[in-house]
Amino acid sequence: MxxxxxxxxxxxxxxxxxxxxxxxxxxxxxxxxxxxxxxxxxxxxxxxxxxxxxxxxxxxxxxxxxxxxxxxxxxxxxxxxxxxxxxxxxxxxxxxxxLAHEYPIALKEHGIDFLLDHRHLWIRVPRQRAILRIRAEIECAIQAFLDNNGFTRVDAPILTPASCEDTTELFETRYFDDTAYLTQSGQLYMEAAAMALGKVYCFGPCFRAEKSKTRRHLIEFWMVEPEMAFVEHEENLRVQEALVEHVVQSVIDRCAPELELLGRDIARLERVRAPFARMSYDDAIRWLRDHGFDIAWGDDFGSPHETALAEQFDTPVFIERYPTKLKAFYMQPDPDRPEVVLCADMLAPEGYGEIIGGSQRIHDYELLKARFEEHRLPEETYGWYLDLRRYGSVPHSGFGLGLERTIAWICGLDHVREAILFPRMLYRMAP
CATH class of the missing domain: 2.40.50.140 (Nucleic acid-binding proteins)
Structure with a gap:
């Protein structure tokens, strides 16, 4: 036989x-x-x-x-x-x-809307299979790196009573006689878990009700969010770059046929080695202005700004120490310059934009309470988060890596919609 x-x-x-x-x-x-x-x-x-x-x-x-x-x-x-x-x-x-019936996706060119309408069949073609295979390897590599470096996986809730970052719109749903929201981040819960386990991470879906139609945005996406007790800003960046280097090199080692099928320039990925370049927000603003961009200190970066900044480097680049007013309430101010916070965004090369956002978190009770008042955050909702600063608070840091943006960069995709099995976008929730 x-x-x-x-x-x-x-x-x-x-x-x-x-x-x-x-x-x-x-x-x-x-x-x-x-x-x-x-x-x-x-x-x-x-x-x-x-x-x-x-x-x-x-x-x-x-x-x-x-x-x-x-x-x-x-x-x-x-x-x-x-x-x-x-x-x-x-x-x-x-x-x-x-014997299959007449197959709707013939071996010829089709429009993207047609292919997305038939996504349940489109995933059968070699290109889509290769992307999903690489996605699986990226997930395995992320978890292997964290598990082998002392992190414990802790799954955060998807239903939450409030926002993690109060500037982002939320998806609201009924929760019996109350209101709940689909999570936009597990970070606050990971901060609690870090005080119990030291180094933790969650890995799961997030939802952001942003009415964006860019090639970098999905409504439903996956994120890995490590959080580390007794870790400050510099060490946080070192963990991030080591993780990304590990993931990229794992894909090169284990998914070479898939990268070749996608026509990916592997030589560019082979150059992704830590340490990565760093640039302060101040220097980034000066560079952009020197290169013809109309932008002032205190403005946030858009896609054209991020692309221009990242094009200077072969590896991802950290842009660090953004203005306090641009970032979330929980970020630790720079002790030497309280108008900026100890944070960094990691921008991928080749125009793929931010793949990681992270920061050192405020660990001082009085400062965080002042931030609550400044941002008008109700203590009855966020009191448990303030408790973390009452009982054994320590300096701690963390970050969130967007899975689909990372996949799009490593695979060289034009749009993140191919980086997930069934994309949820502004005007698409089917199949």
């Missing part, structure tokens, strides 16, 4: 008889030979059906196959440098599982 295998494992079975389960991606015929491109979720392989080498029933079955029909192929693995992936299967028998 031939051994079951996958496309990814074919190199281990050269010269052997195997059985492979999958779907027909494409087919071409040349007289008495059918060339079947079969995908199985791990890759794509060409299966060659020669009329003189198979039964009439098998040849007829291969002739009847339609795009995306499911099937079982049995045959001998052969190495062939000309074949996709370097291997082919000389078919001996084919067992159709289901």
């Amino acid at each position: 031939a051994e079951w295998t996958t496309v990814r494992q074919l190199a281990d079975h050269v010269g052997q008889d195997v059985r492979l389960r999958g779907w027909l991606y494409n087919k071409r015929s040349s007289g008495k030979i059918h060339f079947l491109q079969v995908r199985d979720g791990t890759g794509l392989v060409q299966c060659v059906v020669v009329k003189s080498n198979v039964s009439d029933e098998t040849f007829a079955a291969s002739d009847a196959l339609t795009q995306e029909s499911s099937l079982v192929v049995e045959g001998t693995v052969r190495q062939d440098a000309r074949a996709p992936g370097g291997y082919e299967i000389d078919v001996r028998h084919i067992e159709p599982v289901q």
Whole structure:
């Protein structure tokens, strides 16, 4: 009996008889030979059906196959440098599982709205499979780095009673006789967890009701949010750059075929090594003004500003110490310049913008209470957060890494909508 295998494992079975389960991606015929491109979720392989080498029933079955029909192929693995992936299967028998109806996504160009309407089928093409495979590797690499560096994963709630950053709109929902909101960040909860466990992180979906249509924004996205007790600003940045270096190099090591399929310039990713460049907000404003941008100290950066700043570097770059008024209430002021906070945004190169935002958090009770009053935050809602400064407060820091933006950068995608299975955007919530 031939051994079951996958496309990814074919190199281990050269010269052997195997059985492979999958779907027909494409087919071409040349007289008495059918060339079947079969995908199985791990890759794509060409299966060659020669009329003189198979039964009439098998040849007829291969002739009847339609795009995306499911099937079982049995045959001998052969190495062939000309074949996709370097291997082919000389078919001996084919067992159709289901002959697919006329497939809506033909192997031709389609508009993006059509493809998103058929996202449940679009993910079957090799490019989308490669992106999702890289996404999985990025998630594994993030968790491996944190788990191996003393962090404990703690899952934050998705339903919350209030905002984490009061400037962002929230999705509101009924919670029995009360009101709840979909989380925009697990950070505040991670600060509580850090006081119990030292170094923690959460990894899950976040929701932001921003009416943005840029290529960098999703309404529902995933974020990893580490938080560290007894860690100040400088160490926080070192953890961030070490994490990003680890993730990028892991993808290069484990997903080279997928990067090649996407046409990604791997040489650019190989240069992503810590330490990363740093630039103060002050220097960034001066640089932008010197290069023709109409921007003043105290203004926030938009996409054109971030792109221009990052284009100077081969690696991501930290922009640090933003004006206090631009950032969230919980960020620690610089003790030498209270008009700026000990924070940093990590900008990815090649125009992908901010992939990490982080800061040292306020640990002084009186200062945080003053921030509550300044931002008009109700103590009945946020009192538990203030409690963290009452009982054993310590300097602590953390950050949030946006998963889809990171995937888009590493894969070289034009839009974050391809970086998630089913994107939720301003005008799209289907399928």
